[in-house]
Amino acid sequence: MESVTKRYPDGTVAVDRLSLEIPDGSITVLVGPSGCGKTTTLRMINRMVEPTEGTILLDGEDIQRQPVTTLRRSMGYVIQNAGLFQHRTIVDNIATVPRMLGWGKQKARARAAELMERVGLDAALAKRYPYQLSGGQQQRVGVARALAADPPVLLMDEPFSAVDPVVRKGLQDELLRIQDELGKTIVFVTHDIDEAIKLGTMVAVMRTGGRLAQYAPPAELLSDPADAFVEDFLGADRGIRRLSFFPSARLELTTGPVIPLDATAEQIAAPGADHLLVTDADGRPLGWGAPGDLTAGDIRPAELLPHGRPFVPGTDSLRAALDCAVLSPTGWAVAVDAGGRVTGVVSQQTIGEAIRSAHAADRADEAKVSS
Amino acid sequence: MNVLNFVSAFFSDSAHWHGYDGIPQRLLEHVQYSLLALALAAAIGLPVGLLTGHTGRGGNALAFIATAARALPSFGLLVLIVIMMGFGLLPVMIPLVILAVPPILVTTYEAVRSVDPSPVDAARGMGMRESRILFQVELPVALPLILSGLRSAAIQIVSTATIAAYVSLGGLGRYIVDGLYQRDYEKVVGGATLVAVLALVTLAVFWAAGRLAVSPGVRRR
Ligand SMILES: Nc1ncnc2c1ncn2[C@@H]1O[C@H](COP(=O)(O)OP(=O)(O)O)[C@@H](O)[C@H]1O
Ligand SMILES: [Mg+2]
Numbered sequence: 001m002e003s004v005t006k007r008y009p010d011g012t013v014a015v016d017r018l019s020l021e022i023p024d025g026s027i028t029v030l031v032g033p034s035g036c037g038k039t040t041t042l043r044m045i046n047r048m049v050e051p052t053e054g055t056i057l058l059d060g061e062d063i064q065r066q067p068v069t070t071l072r073r074s075m076g077y078v079i080q081n082a083g084l085f086q087h088r089t090i091v092d093n094i095a096t097v098p099r100m101l102g103w104g105k106q107k108a109r110a111r112a113a114e115l116m117e118r119v120g121l122d123a124a125l126a127k128r129y130p131y132q133l134s135g136g137q138q139q140r141v142g143v144a145r146a147l148a149a150d151p152p153v154l155l156m157d158e159p160f161s162a163v164d165p166v167v168r169k170g171l172q173d174e175l176l177r178i179q180d181e182l183g184k185t186i187v188f189v190t191h192d193i194d195e196a197i198k199l200g201t202m203v204a205v206m207r208t209g210g211r212l213a214q215y216a217p218p219a220e221l222l223s224d225p226a227d228a229f230v231e232d233f234l235g236a237d238r239g240i241r242r243l244s245f246f247p248s249a250r251l252e253l254t255t256g257p258v259i260p261l262d263a264t265a266e267q268i269a270a271p272g273a274d275h276l277l278v279t280d281a282d283g284r285p286l287g288w289g290a291p292g293d294l295t296a297g298d299i300r301p302a303e304l305l306p307h308g309r310p311f312v313p314g315t316d317s318l319r320a321a322l323d324c325a326v327l328s329p330t331g332w333a334v335a336v337d338a339g340g341r342v343t344g345v346v347s348q349q350t351i352g353e354a355i356r357s358a359h360a361a362d363r364a365d366e367a368k369v370s371s
Numbered sequence: 372m373n374v375l376n377f378v379s380a381f382f383s384d385s386a387h388w389h390g391y392d393g394i395p396q397r398l399l400e401h402v403q404y405s406l407l408a409l410a411l412a413a414a415i416g417l418p419v420g421l422l423t424g425h426t427g428r429g430g431n432a433l434a435f436i437a438t439a440a441r442a443l444p445s446f447g448l449l450v451l452i453v454i455m456m457g458f459g460l461l462p463v464m465i466p467l468v469i470l471a472v473p474p475i476l477v478t479t480y481e482a483v484r485s486v487d488p489s490p491v492d493a494a495r496g497m498g499m500r501e502s503r504i505l506f507q508v509e510l511p512v513a514l515p516l517i518l519s520g521l522r523s524a525a526i527q528i529v530s531t532a533t534i535a536a537y538v539s540l541g542g543l544g545r546y547i548v549d550g551l552y553q554r555d556y557e558k559v560v561g562g563a564t565l566v567a568v569l570a571l572v573t574l575a576v577f578w579a580a581g582r583l584a585v586s587p588g589v590r591r592r
Contacts, residue, residue, distance in 0.1 A: 129588030
């Protein structure tokens with residue numbers, strides 16, 4: 001988008017000289033307070049709104065050059081309330097664009113069935129009507145319908161805003177998975193900064209009046225907000241949230257305080273730790289106990305302190321590890337492998353050191369880039 | 372009791388079942404006038420209503436015309452037109468059509484206007500052409516309301532088509548007009564009963580049409 005402005009007939013400037021380079025094959029999120037021009041920006045990409053000034057190029061070509069219906073058919077469009085056709089069954093809703101492109105009924109339906117699977121919809125829903133589906137399911141149908149003709153671009157306007165947080169999380173994870181599999185170029189509008197940070201490869205923060213406040217990857221947004229507006233918009237806990245972008249793989253784990261259920265008296269006494277993590281025969285965590293309370297040969301799992309939610313080094317971030325440590329009754333986070341077997345424990349203090357060194361490394365990287 | 376006696380006497384008289392003044396013939400004529408008037412009214416009201424509803428333009432003008440048309444008395448109009456044009460089918464059709472266009476036009480307009488805008492937005496965003504949006508997205512959802520407009524128009528036509536008898540045409544109005552003239556109240560009541568039954572049949576036909584034409588996804592059943 002090159003210096004694009006939209007002034008509505010009533011004089012409202014919804015978008016003001018916005019320039020944005022949207023990378024191929026990744027998710028770009030437009031985020032900002034309500035009324036800042038996100039929807040207008042998105043709708044200029046498929047020409048539902050025509051810009052007053054500026055040009056929008058798609059693969060280097062002005063989007064004004066092709067017929068508007070051709071342009072729109074090459075872009076999936078998903079809106080907040082899904083906008084399903086209530087008189088059509090789910091499978092026919094999804095088959096809409098293929099049918100419009102002249103596919104045969106059978107082929108279009110087969111494609112629709114394939115997409116239902118891709119977005120995680122039960123095949124049994126195919127013959128239902130939209131009113132028989134939950135909000136979350138309807139939104140999945142909306143995504144499937146947008147993907148049906150395999151468009152390279154997907155435009156999504158607050159698609160998950162109207163569903164409850166649990167369903168929303170599921171839909172977000174699903175979108176990330178679909179994006180991994182299909183590598184679409186997605187432009188995603190939201191007013192929810194957490195959603196932006198979770199989904200975006202690049203995040204464009206917009207401010208009221210339709211101006212771009214900052215355009216950066218989420219980690220950079222959290223570490224270096226461009227100005228007070230962005231910082232404020234990110235919220236108070238951006239330091240903690242930034243930890244989501246640091247891996248926990250390099251955390252130094254210790255297995256010292258980890259003992260099996262059938263531990264001997266020496267094993268209990270040897271580590272000299274305040275608390276010991278007891279594991280079952282498979283190496284799965286059972287709970288924490290103080291050495292003084294544990295009797296060799298008679299450790300009762302029911303009497304142990306809960307071990308809390310463990311984290312998986314390598315998969316989870318430093319934020320997850322810190323969270324585990326904060327929630328643990330002993331202040332120690334439990335690390336497990338993908339199979340749930342304990343690989344070690346780590347203290348809050350060690351995590352704190354890891355955070356400091358991660359920040360230091362980050363700053364060093366930046367210094368290198370800027371010099 | 373009297374009325375019921377009239378009704379049973381009228382319908383059990385076998386003379387009423389044959390010939391040019393028989394029930395089948397009068398019923399057929401009445402149905403023909405009604406269908407013709409409804410078809411003409413729909414041919415005017417539906418396209419105009421669909422188009423104004425889809426574009427959202429002309430709503431105010433439309434409401435004004437409809438109110439004005441509703442205020443015209445059908446019978447007075449008939450007399451006026453007959454004075455101007457003489458007898459025939461056309462002078463009967465004009466007031467019937469004028470009577471039927473407003474409910475069709477206004478409900479069709481309202482029906483299309485009241486369609487949820489988000490599927491329309493989605494359809495436009497996926498590159499659907501406007502005509503297709505109107506016929507494949509808006510119309511199927513607006514259909515129950517549109518049918519209800521057609522239904523009230525049809526019922527008004529069926530009851531008002533009796534005025535055809537005043538200009539020497541047939542239809543069920545014959546029994547009423549002739550019966551009154553001849554002071555044959557059996558005939559009057561019989562004719563009125565037939566009109567009422569025909570109105571009920573019209574209701575049933577529209578109910579069935581709704582079952583057949585409206586998607587279960589819109590009916591929500
Ligand atoms: N069709 C329109 N006519 C006039 N003003 C509009 C129109 N659409 C949006 N606006 C105004 O433009 C601004 C940006 O709107 P929008 O792009 O919908 O914001 P967002 O999606 O970020 O909430 C708002 O002030 C809104 O009131
Ligand atoms: Mg918006």
